[in-house]
Amino acid sequence: MDDKGISKAVIRRLPRYYRYLGELLEEGVERISSNELSEKMRVTASQIRQDLNNFGGFGQQGYGYNVPYLYTEIGKILGLDKTHHMIIIGAGNLGQALANYVQFEKRGFKVVGIFDVNPVLKGISIRGNEIRMMDELPEFLETHDVQIAALTLPKNNAAETADMLVKQGIKAIWNFAHLDLDVPEDVIVENVHLSESLMRLSYNLNRYVSEHKEKK
Amino acid sequence: MDDKGISKAVIRRLPRYYRYLGELLEEGVERISSNELSEKMRVTASQIRQDLNNFGGFGQQGYGYNVPYLYTEIGKILGLDKTHHMIIIGAGNLGQALANYVQFEKRGFKVVGIFDVNPVLKGISIRGNEIRMMDELPEFLETHDVQIAALTLPKNNAAETADMLVKQGIKAIWNFAHLDLDVPEDVIVENVHLSESLMRLSYNLNRYVSEHKEKK
């Protein structure tokens, strides 16, 4: 797969293409042109064609794109044809929400363990996974094949936990803690900073209000 | 405030500046230069100065930036000096996680109501808010001042719920459902698409593996 030097902007859009194609697939649509898709997704047709051509010529002149084929191919690019084992560190509401989210497993992300420091949670079962205590984690990682760790714990423990995970060979961290993790460059960090998302919403809300005022 | 035509890229970075300045503030740091901050945040000093200058000259030549002042100013730009009332639609794990997150209230986001369709949840109290049933929502919105609605419910009900919220005068939607909402242009939508985030992680994980293989 020739995916060197693909820009982050393209990668950011790829899952959205995948989502729209999945919907078309469910509706039984067989083929779609970049123009039709562009209207649905409210992006330019040019951008769709450019984006897809980063990975190969998935379309056909005069016909457009075959929906089932393109859906599968984008799935492959995103690695959704492989199974990934994930553990969740922090069994609070957020950790439990992730553990309960059935859809992830359909995309190949299988939760194989949930950990917390709180002894009250020990043994509680979430979709077949009993919550384990953090001190069991090192041994767990030695005996299980795990690629992804979701960090859904408070900020103050996140940095040292991440260090530990990296030492134990975790290759990707899905980070929900409100800090930037410092990890070796071969470890992937995908951040979900909810408070930053909320602040952007707040910015736009207030901007609208002030612009509206000025017009009056 | 002259905040017209500020690019999205700048807005995306603003909460991160705010976070770093908050940390510096806690450490008691009084002043910082764009250069020092650039090393901490791993962005260019030039970008920091450009970004901040979109909103005004917050620094001083020969001195740098006053940390408490800059922190406060960015807070104002983000609208964090105002209180926003938020309701949460969907009291599952994710909705409860948001309702429980104390930090939001410190930033001026006050949860004033939590709603769900599931009668089993009715009356359960989360940080002082009893879960209400969805049919109470219209009256609630008429008698309360609410700006933000967090949508933490399944995809299939999200679109019609959003329509209803907009009709009731909600001006901003924090959307966790896996679809793009179709709302009037004066309504702000901030999306948190967790499955797309996980797919980006997956992409990067697999990209690393394949590049690594090629090198061998």
Next chain:
DNA sequence: TAGATTGTTAATCGATTAACAATC
């Protein structure tokens, strides 16, 4: 005053859009 560092202009780089030849 001299040194430091901003604010801001200019240069570069990258991403998006437009255009059209290739081709199904």
Next chain:
DNA sequence: TAGATTGTTAATCGATTAACAATC
């Protein structure tokens, strides 16, 4: 073959970085 639509090159637009004069 004619029409449609891609793949791809070229043009435009926007964002980032570099440079430096202004100024504290």
